[in-house]
Amino acid sequence: MCNISKKSEERLTALRDDAVAIGRGESMRRTVIISPDSGTGDTLPACFALGADSRLDIVLAVMPGAGCDISLAVILEGEGAEANISGLYICPGEERVNISVELFHKVPHCVSRQLFKGIAGGSSKIGFFGKIIVAQDAQKTEAYQENHNILLSETAIVNTKPQLEIYADDVKCSHGATIGKLNEEEQFYMRSRGISMEDAKALQMISFLSPVASAIADVQEREALLDAIEAAVRRL
């Protein structure tokens, strides 16, 4: 039908049956905060199917003390559709966070952007699986995926697995995954200006995570999340 592997084709068919459809020209925004005293992410549909010129924006935030196992799929099936999926996780303890995102580009001229960033400390365990599938017909696709992680402890584990499956030849696609530590040169520079080690680390973590929160269009919602991030990293 749209020339992808048999396995991906089967997966797509299974997902499409239960997908929440976003019609032509419509847009949907969802911000999902997962924390010990709020949601678990259950309210998020497992699959969205995007019609022509529609738009989906999802921001996911997993706060300290919360775990999650989220599988999200987005099918871009109408030309001109756009999906922006971003997420952050702050895991200082024994959290288990699994996030899987599958992006199916079925038709030409669609755009998808994924940005996931997280901090893993304590003995937390993070799994990120991201797959972009671009069908042969889906020329002029733009699909980007990034997953960046900061490890705060020797015992935290991050497993990141970005995958691209591209059958079209005129597309712009990229993916990047990194796992690193807080930069010590930056810390020394800040401390030499009188910024305490604690504040320096907090500034680093806030600046690392804030691009995800900035994706939230609603000002109040965005500010609330930025405040929650600041409070959370200051407790680390």
Next chain:
Amino acid sequence: MDGPSEPEISSRPKPGNLIIDAMNDILLEIKGLRASVEDKEILKGIDLTIRKGEIHAIMGPNGAGKSTLSAVLAGREQFTVTDGSVTFLGQDLLAMSPEERSWAGVFLSFQYPVEIPGVSITNFMKTAVNSHRKAKGLEELKAGDFLKLMREKMAFVKMKPEFSKREVNVGFSGGEKKRNEIFQMAMLDPVLSILDETDSGLDVDALRIVAGGVNSLHTPDKAAIVITHYQRLLDYIVPDIVHVLKDGRIVKTAGRELVAQIEDKGYDSL
């Protein structure tokens, strides 16, 4: 004003301090300082005394230990101090963390200022200034007062106001990075400024701005250490005392006439 004016004393002690004593003029005293990195000894016994009002130049060939000395004074942890002492305003500087040294009034202008993606100059400086105030038991500056102070100090080093929103040093030219260093110095108002190769990567116009900034921040209560390889910067920031550092030791100390001699005959002649 009525009555006779008081004579100017360049190293006048603070009010309340009635005893004029040469010891009170000492800001920094380095004795027998030795430091290593990964078991390689870089500083092999440095002695240096800096008094209020003085500008010292430390010159020397590449690899002499100039930047190591500045890093050790600022508290960089890669270097291990193996011997000697450093006293700053009567306190043991080596026992202090980098941030405590900053609060006490030590400022290092970096040879290679560090880029901090995602952190704006405003946010960075606000955190720094308020940390200093907190250390002094003062309340945080009001947002309006802070912005006013920042605008004033940015203008002082001819930094455009839009830089306040830029990420710290990210995408800055060499000259912009060094001006940003002097801007930070103006904001934090240190007692002892250490300028590590502040001239590197600067064209003549930027050099003038940076040197002009340093000169106008200098007062009889303060001191500066200017670390440089070349004479150029010292044409603009004129030192009182010049030291030559070679292979981890100060091999010569003299007045500013030494600068010309080095420029003329090189370090090998010493």
